[in-house]
Amino acid sequence: MRAVRLALRTLAREWRSGELGVLLLALAVAVGALTGVGFLVGRIGAAVALQAVSVLGADIRLSSPQPLGAEYLDAAAHRGLRSSSTTTLLSVVFNGEASQLTDIEAVTAGYPLRGRVLVADAPFAPGVPVQGIPAPGEVWPASKLLAAVGGTVGGQLSIGAASFRVAHVLISRPDQGGTFAELSPSLIMNAVDLPATRLIQPGSRVTYAALFAGDRTRIDSFEGWLRAHKRAGERLRDISDATPQVRNAVDRAGRFLSLASLVSVLLCAIAVAMAARRYVHRHLDTVALLKTLGATRGFTLAVALLQLLALALLAALLGSALGFVAQEWLLRTIRGLLATPELPPVTATPIAVGFLTALAVLTGFALPALTQLGRVPAVRVLRRDVGPPPLRTLLAFGPAIAVVLLLIWWMVPERRLFLWVSAGLAAFVAVLAIAGAVLVAVAGRLRGRVGVAWRYGVANLARRRAESLVQLVAFGTGIMVLLLLGIIRADLNSDWRRTLPPDLPNYFFINIPPDQRAGFIAYLHGLGARTTRVLPMIRGRLIAINGVSVEATQRGREERGGFATREQNLTWTAELGADNRIVAGRWWTPADSGKPLVSLASEFQESLGLQLGDRLTFDIAGESVEATVASVRKVKWDSFQPNFFIVFAPGVLEGAAGTYLTSAYFSAGTARSLAPLARRFPSVSIFDIDELLAEVRGVLDKAALAVQSVFMFTLLAGFTVLLAAVQSSRDERRYESAMLRTLGASRGTVAQGVLAEFATLGALAGLLAAAGAAVGAFYLTREWLELRYAFELWPWLAGICGGALLVAAGGWLATRSVVRQPPLTTLRA
Amino acid sequence: MNVTTRPSTATQAVRDSVLKAENLCKQVSSPEGLLTIVADVSLEIARGESVAVAGPSGAGKSTLLALLAGLDVPSAGRVLLDGTDLTGLDEDGRARLRAQRVGFVFQSFHLIPALTALENVMLPLELAGNAEARRAAAETLERVGLRERTAHYPRQLSGGEQQRVAIARAFVTQPAVLFADEPTGNLDSATGARVGELLFELNGNARTTLVLVTHDRELAARCVRTLRMEAGRLA
């Protein structure tokens, strides 16, 4: 209690001496970096989950070929969940004589429960979100449908026995399904109109679905109830069925960002250690005095610990606020990347994490030095040179290393990755420290050739060698991370400009009948479109690998719902596209024509664990076709050209019934001319990827910006190190400056010396950083982004000049008062 | 000068000793081997007595003071402070004893810069668990003539004022023994004289035993006894 009172009473005054401020800043930045990323990843993860369920149009979806009992909807309503139902069937829609096979979806109020419906007033026009569902007597046909039958908005369409007014053109609905193939254009109507159409007759193929949505816990419990009560033949789908890959990607990106924020945390930890050392140093006298006045060892330690605890709390609050603001800003910049318009709320977890981080950093980096305070002998009040016994090495570095390892473990719990990251970090610091030591030594050698101010500045670097090294490593790391991101961002941008030229295909055409193929392509050319390759598309199912039934094998079961049992699109071609690269085996020659050979995309080959030479058996329209794996291809899917997982050699599948697909580029003005095309080739499905492309182009820039701003924390962290370092040498500097000026040096000379010291330090750090960034960029661009690395000069210039300027400016600002002070006040004290 | 009290305190010394050292030795290891700083010092100081310790710089005066106050442990010999054998106590035990029985004044004041004058004076009382700390501290500050300065921080005070705060802090616990190591060494002579005056005035009122290391002849002359120290021995 007495300790608390003294701790709090002195805290306010201690604040003025500065190092508590640095400590607080460093801790807050560390917490901010960590929580900022935590908030960000948490919310993006939640947003992605929302996006994923929008594919279902609901949180859970129950579907059946038989009408669903009303008890499900009643149960949902009873539990406070929202619900809606859909009835889906295939039927022909007429406009006078013109007709089109259509996927008709009759919906009830509330549809869709997740995601949104986009409509427009003309076919193929940009869509806008719409509230509600079609009014009774109205329908929303898709662009393709309306164009194919030559209808207009405001006109009539007949479906079965009834006639409807076209109120809007349907541009997209959330549950339209992800696959290109076998899609008939769709139409949404109000469920109350369904009986009037008399479409549902005994034996018609209808899918009935009930959609449910609500808050997480209620949905979870309802889902359990549904599983227990649903009848055979009723199928339940939830978020786990909707794109698990996306979740994986978010997890991985989150981990990457967390590791990146670890750099900031480590830099801040260094600043904390420096500030703590100075704190201890300045308090040796006070603690010796307290002991002389009768304070016990425990009491003196308690005072210091309490002050740090108060600081940790404050830092956690400040840091979390900082992190929150940063992530809020980040989210706003990247909002376009998320499909959901509203952002999920923040959770409190990152704040708790922030406080624990602050405590951990203090424990590892400040506590060991603090224990020194408990060990100051009281005699120090009479003999200033008596200090505490030096810390044992284990105690000095052990906790710090343990805390760092703990933080890494917390971020990457897989053992292999943990070992890699830890070893990498250790090696990195070691290399940087050695290179730094060499640089400092070289700079020391050169100092004879420069003026007195520079000589004094550079001599200072060499004299405070240990501190200079720590600062070099800290600034070097900070600058390096920033340069690295800059390089990679520039690389990516120029690469994407190369692979995403403005005339990239923006429309896909699927289901082109073989007999219309030539006419269709000619028609496209007539519209001024640029077409890409035309590939056949044949439906088939993989049924056996090396003679063993896929259903029977273990990997077949694991991959349920995945590649193996799904119906596949197959193609055959003689030529390997420029966007395909053979990574194993060889592509076929004309001599291979007619041989049963198949080439697989690496994703397909890896997920089924297939080898070159494996024999795959496909069921194609009821016939078995066996082929041997001849090659594995790496496919650049973002070329937006037709590409297939499974490609046969020519001369094998020619007999099979199939259609063709191609993609084409339409310039902005010509898209509307697709309406007559749809009428002329009614069976061809049209996919507009213009919007998707625009999004993809924006994604990279925004993502890079987001990542880069996370790294701004690194810069901030580097700055706290600078502050801490300047502060820890401040008393010494004050004395030196006074001495120099007493010896006749002008204030300008002393100031120049200080500037020279920091500029040299910054330039050296920049040099190290540029070297590190070049190595990092080389590795990352080649291994991770699979691009060619081009040497660039600007990171070196930016690193060295920027480092010198930044550090000199920071150092100058921080030491200005020291230099300004008249010598007498210092020497007399 | 308080001439009348001198004989009476001298006679009491025999009956009631508050500080007793027996064959005190302090050795430290140095690059040149074992260094003896205090060699076989025995002394006895009576309650209420005032003793000056004089001698050239480096003679071991401060070290002796540290041993007598239990700030440091002797290599040999023992110290009895107000009846308690210091050698039988650990560091925290000695600290607790100091909190109750010992006051200190130093050459360089040693006020805590983060605390006000009043809070500095309150500190030893609070450490000893005294609930009346604030009132007692304010009273003592008033007695050293700093009533107007209670809310000031050390660096807002002159050297003499700081030392008066330090004296208030030393006396506020009404210690059995007050140790002062060159209390006027950092002050100009006029200020020093006034600080010395105050020291003896408070000492006279409180019947505190005063052990004073000083180069200041005048200050030494006001003590009942003067011990001369040279090369670690009492002359």
Ligand SMILES: Nc1ncnc2c1ncn2[C@@H]1O[C@H](COP(=O)(O)OP(=O)(O)O)[C@@H](O)[C@H]1O
């Ligand atoms: N712990 C120690 N280690 C080495 N030398 C010491 C130590 N303590 C005191 N000394 C030396 O012992 C001598 C006496 O010191 P001190 O007691 O401070 O003398 P005084 O106060 O009389 O000037 C000095 O020379 C001092 O350097």
Ligand SMILES: [Mg+2]
């Ligand atoms: Mg001395």
